[in-house]
Amino acid sequence: xxQKGFIRADVREKVTGEARYGxxxxxxxxxxxxxxxCPHPRARILKIDGKKAMEIPGVxxxxxxxxxxxxxxxxQDKPMLASEIAxxxxxxxxxxxxxxxxxxxxxxALVEVAYEPLPAVLDPEEALASRPPVxxxxxxxxxDNVACRHRVVxxxxxxxxxxxxxxxxxxxxxxxxxxxxxxxxxxxxxxEKDGITxxxxxxxxxxxxxxxxxxxxxxxxxxxIVQPAIGGxxxxxxxxxxxxxxxxxxxxxxxxxxxxxTWSREECMQEGSKRHPFRLTYRVGAMRDGRITAIKIDxxxxxxxxxSRSLATxxxxxxxxxxxxxxxxxxxDIRAAFTNNVYSDAVRGFGSxxxxxxxxxxxxxxxxxxxxxxxxLRRRNIVHEGSVNATGQVLTGVSIDRCLDRLEELFPLGExxxxxxxxLRARGIACLHxxxxxxAAARDADVAGTDVRAFADGSVGIYTSISEVGQGTHTAMAxxxxxxxxxxLEQVRVCPVDTAFVPDSGATAGSRGxxxxxxxxxxxxxxxxxxxxxxxxxxxxxxxxxxxxxxKDGRRLMTFREAVQICQSRGVRTDAAGQWVAPRTGWDFExxxxxxxxxxxxxxxGAEVEIDPVTGKVEVLDLLCLHDIGKIVNxxxxxxxxxxxxxxxxxxxxxxxxxxxxxxxxxKNFDTYLLPTAMDIHRLRAIPLEExxxxxxLGVHGVGEASTALVAPAVANAIARASGARLRTLPFSLERxxxxxxxxxx
Amino acid sequence: MKLxxxxxxxxxxxxxxxxxxxLDLLRERLQMxxxxxxxxxxxCGACTVIVDGEPVNACLYLAGQxxxxxxxxxxxxxxxxxxxxxxxxxxxxHAVQCxxxxxxxxxxxxxxxxxxxxxxxxxxxxxLSGNLCRCTGYEAIVEAVGAAAERGSS
Numbered sequence: 001x002x003q004k005g006f007i008r009a010d011v012r013e014k015v016t017g018e019a020r021y022g023x024x025x026x027x028x029x030x031x032x033x034x035x036x037x038c039p040h041p042r043a044r045i046l047k048i049d050g051k052k053a054m055e056i057p058g059v060x061x062x063x064x065x066x067x068x069x070x071x072x073x074x075x076q077d078k079p080m081l082a083s084e085i086a087x088x089x090x091x092x093x094x095x096x097x098x099x100x101x102x103x104x105x106x107x108x109a110l111v112e113v114a115y116e117p118l119p120a121v122l123d124p125e126e127a128l129a130s131r132p133p134v135x136x137x138x139x140x141x142x143x144d145n146v147a148c149r150h151r152v153v154x155x156x157x158x159x160x161x162x163x164x165x166x167x168x169x170x171x172x173x174x175x176x177x178x179x180x181x182x183x184x185x186x187x188x189x190x191x192e193k194d195g196i197t198x199x200x201x202x203x204x205x206x207x208x209x210x211x212x213x214x215x216x217x218x219x220x221x222x223x224x225i226v227q228p229a230i231g232g233x234x235x236x237x238x239x240x241x242x243x244x245x246x247x248x249x250x251x252x253x254x255x256x257x258x259x260x261x262t263w264s265r266e267e268c269m270q271e272g273s274k275r276h277p278f279r280l281t282y283r284v285g286a287m288r289d290g291r292i293t294a295i296k297i298d299x300x301x302x303x304x305x306x307x308s309r310s311l312a313t314x315x316x317x318x319x320x321x322x323x324x325x326x327x328x329x330x331x332x333d334i335r336a337a338f339t340n341n342v343y344s345d346a347v348r349g350f351g352s353x354x355x356x357x358x359x360x361x362x363x364x365x366x367x368x369x370x371x372x373x374x375x376x377l378r379r380r381n382i383v384h385e386g387s388v389n390a391t392g393q394v395l396t397g398v399s400i401d402r403c404l405d406r407l408e409e410l411f412p413l414g415e416x417x418x419x420x421x422x423x424l425r426a427r428g429i430a431c432l433h434x435x436x437x438x439x440a441a442a443r444d445a446d447v448a449g450t451d452v453r454a455f456a457d458g459s460v461g462i463y464t465s466i467s468e469v470g471q472g473t474h475t476a477m478a479x480x481x482x483x484x485x486x487x488x489l490e491q492v493r494v495c496p497v498d499t500a501f502v503p504d505s506g507a508t509a510g511s512r513g514x515x516x517x518x519x520x521x522x523x524x525x526x527x528x529x530x531x532x533x534x535x536x537x538x539x540x541x542x543x544x545x546x547x548x549x550x551x552k553d554g555r556r557l558m559t560f561r562e563a564v565q566i567c568q569s570r571g572v573r574t575d576a577a578g579q580w581v582a583p584r585t586g587w588d589f590e591x592x593x594x595x596x597x598x599x600x601x602x603x604x605x606g607a608e609v610e611i612d613p614v615t616g617k618v619e620v621l622d623l624l625c626l627h628d629i630g631k632i633v634n635x636x637x638x639x640x641x642x643x644x645x646x647x648x649x650x651x652x653x654x655x656x657x658x659x660x661x662x663x664x665x666x667x668k669n670f671d672t673y674l675l676p677t678a679m680d681i682h683r684l685r686a687i688p689l690e691e692x693x694x695x696x697x698l699g700v701h702g703v704g705e706a707s708t709a710l711v712a713p714a715v716a717n718a719i720a721r722a723s724g725a726r727l728r729t730l731p732f733s734l735e736r737x738x739x740x741x742x743x744x745x746x
Numbered sequence: 747m748k749l750x751x752x753x754x755x756x757x758x759x760x761x762x763x764x765x766x767x768x769l770d771l772l773r774e775r776l777q778m779x780x781x782x783x784x785x786x787x788x789x790c791g792a793c794t795v796i797v798d799g800e801p802v803n804a805c806l807y808l809a810g811q812x813x814x815x816x817x818x819x820x821x822x823x824x825x826x827x828x829x830x831x832x833x834x835x836x837x838x839x840h841a842v843q844c845x846x847x848x849x850x851x852x853x854x855x856x857x858x859x860x861x862x863x864x865x866x867x868x869x870x871x872x873x874l875s876g877n878l879c880r881c882t883g884y885e886a887i888v889e890a891v892g893a894a895a896e897r898g899s900s
Contacts, residue, residue: 005840007837007838007840008840008842010845011836011837011842011845012829012837014842014845014848015820015823015829015833015836015837015842015845015848015852016780016820016821016823016824016829016833017778017779017780017781017819017820017821017849018780019845020779021779021782021846023779023783024773024779026777179880180880181844181846181880182782182784182790182792182844182846182847182878182879182880183782183784183844183846184783184784229844229845230844231782231844231845231846232843232844232846232880232881234880264786265784265785265786265787265790469844470843470844470845470846470881471843472843636839636840636886637840639840639886640840640843640881640882640883640886643882643883643885643886644843644880644881644882644883645883646883647880647882647883647884648880669785669786669787669789670785670787670789670790670878671785671787671789675878675880677874677875677876677877677878677884678870678871678872678874678875678877678879678884678887678888679871679872679875681883681884681885684883684885686883686885
């Protein structure tokens with residue numbers, strides 16, 4: 001395995017400050033916009049009075065829902081601007097545009113909105129009760145607040161519980177968190193002669209394009225989405241960007257001037273989408289020898305006020321909830337509720353971090369009940385090659401056994417560590433399976449288009465809409481292309497993402513960037529190679545290496561550049577299209593069974609904690625996270641993906657929680673919403689493994705998300721082993737840890 | 747007010763409102779967008795610049811405090827298109843992902859190395875603790891700063 005890797009193409013401009021992000025862009029005659037936000041979780045908008053705001057020098061206009069040129073709100077979707085009723089606190093109700101940001105801010109503060117506060121439903125369980133206080137979308141014909149529901153049914157759980165010698169029931173709760181990309185969400189809309197161009201960071205350019213067209217009442221061929229450098233995504237910068245882009249576009253189309261809208265950090269926190277909070281109740285039955293006979297899972301998630309990507313999140317959660325174990329009888333039922341809380345959407349990992357916290361905590365609780373070693377209990381139940389998982393899928397490419405072997409070797413659970421006076425220390429572990437890419441329930445086809453073009457000077461450009469959000473995927477693609485064409489990496493470049501030129505490659509989501517985008521590049525590069533072979537007429541078995549076309553014996557025939565020029569002089573196009581079409585999956589919505597994802601990836605993690613029982617402070621002294629990612633393209637960047645996911649998960653585990661009072665979020669910035677800092681991480685070992693080549697031509701697995709899912713259960717299990725106290729609610733704040741320790745003492 | 751200060755070794759003279767933040771001065775007035783805006787309250791460190799040798803959050807620093815001071819921003823790190831040892835270490839150690847926190851990280855690291863050319867890992871972590879990074883988990887950044895310090899000594 002080449003652990004040295006190679007330096008990314010995009011980083012030089014990022015260390016000099018030359019990289020231009022969305023908020024760095026300035027256009028001639030550009031206006032600045034600021035939104036006015038609803039302060040109530042649910043309210044009727046009676047009147048919007050912009051008179052005072054218009055008196056601020058520099059303010060040029062105030063725009064409301066009626067000014068949005070096209071569709072303002074689809075059924076149960078987040079509106080571009082709330083029209084009659086605002087369904088959550090933070091919803092934008094108006095936009096003020098001005099010559100300067102300062103004037104727009106002052107104007108927005110002076111817009112007077114008359115609201116009639118309406119009864120709201122904030123608790124998802126209450127929202128799903130038989131008689132909920134509020135049904136959010138009655139006018140759409142909905143009779144309840146079920147945003148979506150997914151079930152998995154295998155065998156007969158009641159039979160499995162009758163066979164069981166031990167039955168355990170436990171409830172776990174996860175909190176609302178936010179992506180918290182350091183770059184705030186932003187868009188600049190520039191009106192064109194016959195349409196609009198929007199410069200914005202995003203993870204799915206063709207989705208933004210379709211939704212901006214819809215919002216602006218334009219055809220999709222009139223809308224161009226251009227990506228500047230992107231300051232992080234973590235599953236976000238999708239629907240929030242749609243909303244911001246349409247607001248900016250509304251101003252741009254109404255005024256004929258470019259308009260920038262950058263959310264303040266407070267707006268990101270108040271209005272931006274969040275990770276779904278879950279309540280998960282698990283009932284598990286097992287034999288004394290550790291064999292699990294049945295598992296029954298009931299879950300409720302808070303979708304917030306709008307639908308967004310709840311479906312994909314809840315479906316993934318339902319599919320993965322039983323964990324990487326072969327259990328004969330499974331019943332999972334997870335519902336997401338519409339509430340008047342800020343809406344939930346995809347956050348790095350979709351539903352995995354929530355269910356993995358629950359299922360992997362449960363396994364340790366069961367191990368304790370059975371007086372078994374947690375690793376031995378896992379080994380007793382894990383899936384193997386050919387196992388039938390909870391959804392009835394026969395598994396291939398399974399490597400969790402080897403992940404656990406490596407974990408045991410590198411992070412022995414029982415290893416005694418020196419515990420300082422007055423502190424408690426122990427280790428905990430967790431492991432996972434994770435479905436890759438979109439999965440069977442997705443509405444979008446799992447395909448990725450890519451074009452590869454060779455130019456007369458021998459340089460090659462890749463055209464893809466897989467987005468470089470910071471993960472290094474564009475350099476990985478360039479490497480894949482360069483390897484096929486036998487070129488040095490410097491000769492291949494991924495061109496800027498601009499929907500005027502790049503084909504639709506789908507979303508940079510579900511850890512599919514390198515799998516889908518990379519395989520599409522490979523297909524396109526191979527087609528281009530076949531075209532260029534034509535330049536060496538009469539030669540057979542031409543190979544491409546070191547910038548040359550060569551005979552099989554290595555004798556050089558012509559340079560790559562000469563081959564391109566020869567083809568072009570003959571009128572042959574030197575570009576090729578690649579289309580990656582993911583292997584088929586399918587889901588039976590009646591039987592709640594199916595082939596859910598075309599492949600799964602596996603991983604395992606260990607955490608060593610030190611608890612201060614006086615303060616309740618938990619320090620995670622050592623974190624080891626290993627993921628089998630098949631073929632590794634760029635080793636240090638794969639490590640970076642895992643390390644970053646682990647750090648994000650550490651925040652999820654210990655400090656990050658958006659709290660609200662009466663439906664209004666209390667955390668407004670990073671002073672009260674606490675991300676991990678460099679001081680919170682003591683030792684972090686991120687280890688990508690090349691155990692099993694994934695079942696796609698490149699053999700790559702996704703690496704972006706799985707690492708976000710294992711820290712919480714590993715830390716919970718370590719805390720329990722150190723102190724006996726079991727924490728079942730995230731995050732493990734000082735108060736929660738202290739009170740759990742006190743309960744344990746009693 | 748008339749403001750004169752030194753920016754990346756060059757004298758600057760301009761007319762500003764004294765309550766303008768250094769961040770707005772850099773980004774809006776001087777179109778130097780390498781210094782990033784993120785939280786606006788001095789918590790994330792994305793706007794870190796060096797003033798008279800000290801790292802400061804440009805979003806909280808006012809133009810009125812600037813006269814006669816020496817200011818360094820990320821744009822001042824490389825000389826004649828050649829990356830500084832610190833910048834090169836960030837590349838070599840894969841310490842950059844999305845890059846949005848990078849300018850602030852570099853300036854905090856630079857301020858540390860100015861004062862303490864041979865910091866321990868704990869000192870590096872402390873010096874960077876005011877700079878939030880959501881991408882890397884900090885490991886690669888801490889390594890890069892350590893490596894730059896070593897290279898500086900050789």
